[in-house]
Amino acid sequence: MKAIVYNGKKNVDVENVEDPKIEKSDDIIIKVTSTAICGSDLHLIHGMIPNMPKGFRLGHETMGIVEEVGKDVVKVKKNDRVIIPFPVACGHCCYCEHGHFSQCDNSNPNGECGGIFGYSNTFGGYDGGQAEYLRVPYANVGPTIVPEELQDEKVLFLTDVLPTSYWGVDIGGVKRGDTVVVLGCGPIGLTAIKWCILRGANRIIAVDNVGYRLKHAASYKGVETVSFEDYDNTGEYIKEITSGGADVVLDCVGMDGKMTKLEKVETLLKLQGGSKSAIEIATQAVRKCGTVVLVGVYGARYNMFPLGDFFARNITLKMGQCPAQRYVDPILKLIKQGEFDATDIITHKLKLDEGKHAYEIFDKKLEDCIKVILKP
Template identity: 70%
Template sequence: MKAITYQGVKDIKISNVHDPKIEKRDDAIIKVTSTAICGSDLHLIHGLVPNMPKDFILGHETMGIVEEVGPEVTKIKKGDRVIVPFPVACGHCWYCEHDQYSLCDNSNPHGEVGGILGYSETYGGYAGGQAEYLRVPYANVGPLKVPDELTDEQVLFLTDVLPTSYWGNLIGGVKKGSTVTVFGCGPIGLMAQKFAWLLGAKRVIAVDYIGYRLEHAKKFNKVETINFEDYDNTGSYIKELTKGGTDVVIDCVGMDGKMTLAEMVETALLLQGGAMSAINMAAQAVRKGGTVALVGVYGMRYNAFPLGDFWSRGITLKMGQCPATAYVEHLLEWIKEGKIDSTDIITHKLRLDQGERAYEVFDRKEDNCIKVVLKP
């Protein structure tokens, strides 16, 4: 089959690889109909995530038709059309039983976090879904059957974008009357803004430095927008603008944000895990006693982390990989009811065999790119 594979830093290619096979009795094989490139996939190709072997198949936002199931699979059957949430989770450890699927104790022998499809050996070594076929481990846990009347584009982002952006609001404590700042106007940030309104926020501020994405946020999400390059200290500006800061700050940027020169050098020397600009801004943009939710991906340890700022202002920090599996059924109902629509973030649809160009456009933010969907 054809698949998008990692060859090295900023080097991917379309490869011919072996089709996946049933390896365990509760596996399933999915024939992929749609898959997407995630902003966190860029962390991989930028070399910010360790233990990426050559020829590793990328991708964790995937849906398709069930082609084959192992003898112990009862939740789905051949011919079902399913979305596959990105966490790989066993479904029966303490964390899975408490809806913390991204912390599964049994799916990743290489670390504390649970397994993730297509996201390096560090996250379990599971081949990803930017391919013609995908092996789904623990197929009684993750995959969710979706109705035929909904298009792939309507439901594909149940795999990651929708649950992650929703969860960011939940852990941030967004509720009726909340004021919210969202850092980042990529796919996760744009949808986090929509969910903030849905959960009752009275004011939502979007922060980025890419003009066309700020315009998209303003047009589709009706938010206030701030270009952080317009201010010497954006966090302090938001604090002043809101008379003390917003109740909640949601960081949808993570380690691949705009780096200072020092961060570039330290990251290259593996002394730092990428950018920390959004965290520094958040430390000032949130009100005293407020909450900062970090849903952008971070790695390693960070120098000059503003712990004293957070401590002195009584800030609550919430963070981690979203346990997406816990929210997909609820969000599917919202899609059916028309309460949430993520199709406006899709700017590019390309064939899977155009994957190299797709990554280039997405990474370089060419042609006003926000989200790329690939079709095998």
């Protein structure tokens, strides 16, 4: 079969690889009908996540048709159409039993965190879904059957984008009347804005430096936009225009934000885990006693982390990998009822064979690319 594989820093290719096989009795194999590139995939190809061997299959946003079923699988059957949440979770450890699926104790023998599809050996070494077929372990936990009447584009983002953005808004405690700052207007940031609107936030300020992404954010009713290129201190500017700062700041950027020259050197030397520019904006943009949620992916350790700024102002920090399985059913209900639709963020639909080009335009922000859907 064909799959998109990592072949070194900023180098991905579509290659012929071995077909997946049932390995355990609760595995399934799906024939992929749609998959997508995530912003966090860029952390992989930029060399910011360790233990990425050449030839590793990428992708953690995947859906398709069940082709093969292990003998102990009872949740789905052959020919079911399913979405696959990105965390690999056993369903019966203490973390899974409490809904913390992304911290499963049994899905990742290589670290303290849970497993993730297509996200390096650090996160379990599971093959990714940017491929024609995908092996899905623990199939009585993750896969969710989706209605035939909903096209792939309506439900594909249940795998990551929608649960992750919803989770950030949820744990941030966004409520009616709040002022919210969303850092980053990629797929996660844009859908987080839509969740904030649905929750009744009074004022939403979207921050980025890419013109077409800011334009898209501004298309949502009532959303203000700020380019961080326009200000010496974006956080202080936001504090000024909000008379003290936002109730909640959602960092949807992570470690792949714009780096200073020093951060570039430190990251290259493995002395720094990537950019912390978004965190520094959040430090100033949040009001006293407010909440900052790190939704974007961060790695390794950070020098000069502004912990004192947060501490002095009684800021609540929340962060981590979204336990996506917890949110799939309630979000699917909203989609079925027509109350939430994220298809507006899709700018490109390409064939899997065009995977190398897809990564290039997504990474370099060419062709006004926001979200790429790939069809095997």
